[in-house]
Amino acid sequence: MSKIEQFKTHLAEGQVFKKDYIILGTGILDGEPIPQAQVKIPLKTMNRHGLIAGATGTGKTKTLQVIAEQLSLKGIPSVLMDLKGDLSGLAKPGTTNDFILKRSETIGVDYDPQGLPVELMSISNEKGVRLKATVSEFGPVLLSQIMELNYTQQGVVALVFRYCDTHHLPLLDLKDFKRVLQFITNEGKDAIEKEFGQVSSASVNTIMRKIIELEQQGAERFFGELSFDVDDFVRTKDGKGVISVIRLTDIQSRPKLFSTFMLSLLSEIYESFPEQGDADQPKLCLFIDEAHLVFSNASKDLLEKIEAIIKLIRSKGVGVFFCTQTPTDVPESVLGQLGLKVQHALRAFTAKDRKAITKTAENYPDSPFYDTAEVLTAMGIGEALVTALNEKGISTPLAHTLVRAPITRMDILSDSEIDQLVATSDLVYKYNKDIDHDSAFEILERKMMSVQQEQERSSQPLPNSSGRTTTRTKEDESLIEELSKNTMVRQLGRTLFRELARGILGSFSGKKR
Template sequence: MDRQTQFRNHLAEGQVFKKDYIVLGTGILDGEPVSNAQIKIPLKTLNRHGLIAGATGTGKTKTLQVIAEQLSLKGIPSVLMDLKGDLSGLAQAGSVSDFILKRSETIGVSYDPQGLPVELMSISNEKGVRLKATVSEFGPVLISQILELNDTQRGVVALVFRYCDLNHLPLLDLKDFKRVLQFVVNEGKSDIEKEFGQVSAASVNTIMRKVIELEQQGADRFFGELSFDVQDFVRTKEGKGVVSIIRLTDIQSKPKVFSTFMLSLLSEIYETFPEQGDSDQPKLCLFIDEAHLVFSSASKDLLEKIEAIIKLIRSKGVGVYFCTQTPTDVPDNVLGQLGLKVQHALRAFTAKDRKAITKTAENYPDSPFYDTAEVLTSMGIGEALVTALNEKGIPTPLARTLVRAPITRMDILSSTEIDQLVASSDLVRKYNHDLDRDSAFEILERKMNQVESVQQKEIPKEVTRKSSSRTPKDESLLKELSKNTMVRQLGRTLFRELARGILGSFSGKRR
């Protein structure tokens, strides 16, 4: 039995599937593609999450594109976090070339270029469906984790949410949240202390600064209404799963906003989707490009929250796939949950790089056909080491793989094409309008204005009452004093300061 036949048999033993699957590519042995050695991934285990890793320029994004395409053709919707802006081409058909046709023939698949149903989305200024969520939907625990607060500060945030619930003050955006924080230590201080005890102004000021920091990264555009319904991610069109591309090119330098959005999305999906059990295919797959941004800026509490959701969300029929440069970008607790691993080439330019390659090789099953560490540095563009879980949850044999070509455009859409896609979207018409209903900010502002109005009416009454109580002797003394310039100036100063103290007790603090 020759070596290629042994290789085919080795792959076939681990890739016997009773249910449906997608074909990612074909196996490579001794540097040459092997016919009839397709690398298959069962749909049944795609909710076990995955990793697509490799150095810059090795084909990670195109592999992500291929998997999203094949899922769509199987009627499975997906959500793609596009931080580089190079995934919009999924909406248009790819180009046919001799190279692509020969590659497809080698892999044993037909090449049928076509565009897929795509929905462009954004949490910032990019064109597309605007995704939003309210502060109330996040809740005190998640808000505290995002702001990286200590226990005392978390207690203040919990108090704010409780006070707003009891007094029917909707917390919709960061403007509402900041206004209630000001109210707690200023105008409403006495009421708060009666019901909840004393609140530290220093803690409130710290929370306020952290909220402002979040605002400066653009989070104020994300918090508000109309809240996005995650059920709108789970759509099909003409039998194909809709690919929702969240365009994030303008927030690469704002990792806190990215991790905030990512955590809120995972939390909402986990809390909203029903338990699916052990089904034949996933309900939804999420692909997070440049995944290191999620983890590098996240606090310990935030990481624990993400890890917990990743472990539990698969029971909802949801698979999460991280696309990054090295597996070490993903925490070990998350890495251990991943079923599919697609590893593109790594580059060994330094001693540190060589150590990273050795460590990466240890994350993959041993193979009688490869020295994994050696293969990691010798693969070309569009090649990857692949291992998945079979239908019994057992890792499939590690295979160096020639990845199939995308059937959609391998370039981005033009501005005109993006405009046309956005203009035809039903979700854009549903979500892309400003909604600023009465919430905590407006309610508290009206309340304070009413108090000021009452105070201003009381001041003339008080002055009249005091004036009427003067005796003739008092009047004579006042007339004498009024002739003195110094006394007149002192009187005006005292009155001005007194008026400022009374009238500014609310308005000054509001500023």
């Protein structure tokens, strides 16, 4: 048997699947693609997560695009985090040329360019469906972890949530949260201390600064109503899975907002989706491009939360795929949970780079057909080392793979095409409305207004002992006006000033009598 036949047999024996699968490409041996030596990924283990890694310009995003396409054609929806803005082309057919036709023929697949059902979404100012979540939905623990609070400050946040629950104060946006924090250290301080004990003003001030930090990264647009229903991610259209592209090009410099959104999305999916068990295909796949932004700016507690959800969410039928430059961008505890590994070329310019490549090669199964470390630096654009889990959970043979070409456009949509796509979306009309229901901010404002009005009524002049109503003289009014202009008195607040004014008037009445 020739070496080529041995190679084909090696791949085929390791990729015997009883259930459905997607074809990612064809195997390469000694630098040449081998016709019909297809590299397949079983749908049954797509909920075991994955990694798409490689240096800049090696084809990571196109591989992500191919996998999302093939999942959609199988009726499986996906969510794509698009930080570079180059995934919107999934909505339009690709372009046919001789190079692509020859590549497809070598792989043994038909090239059928077509657009797929795409929903453009945003958590910022990008065009598309606006994704939002309320502060209450985050909960005190998750919100505290995002703001990187210490245990004392976390206790204050928990107190705020408890107080709002027991007093029916909805926490919908950051404006509500800030107003309640102001309330517990000012107007409602006495009531809070009777019910929960003393609250540190220093802790509240720190939390307020953390909220302002979130707002500066654009979080005020994310927190609020209408909350996004994660079931809207799992839609099909004409038998094809809908690809939800979340456009994040304008938040690359705001990693805290990105990690906040990412964690809330994973948490909501985990809490909302029912247990799926051992299904033949995933319910939903999430692709996180530029995944280092999720991990590099996250606190230890936040990382632990992300890692815990990654480990548990697969039982819900959800696969999470990280797209990044090097595997080291992803924590080892998460890497250990990944079933699919697609490794594009790495570049070695320094001794440190070479050591990193050697270490990366050790994470892949040994192959009798090539040296993994050598192939890592020799691969061209659109080539990758691929290994997945078969239906028994065993790693498939490592294959140097020529990845198939995307059937959708390998370029972005124009502004007019984006406008047209957004205009035909049903979800835009569902979610892109400015809603500001009565919540903690409005309720507390009305409460304080009512208290002020009651105080004003109680400060009206009282009848004197002779039965006549005491009136202010011009001299009295001049004195009160002068006092009201005094900076020190103004800082004492309206209530204290009214008490002071009533005392002055009483002494005047005594003199007149």
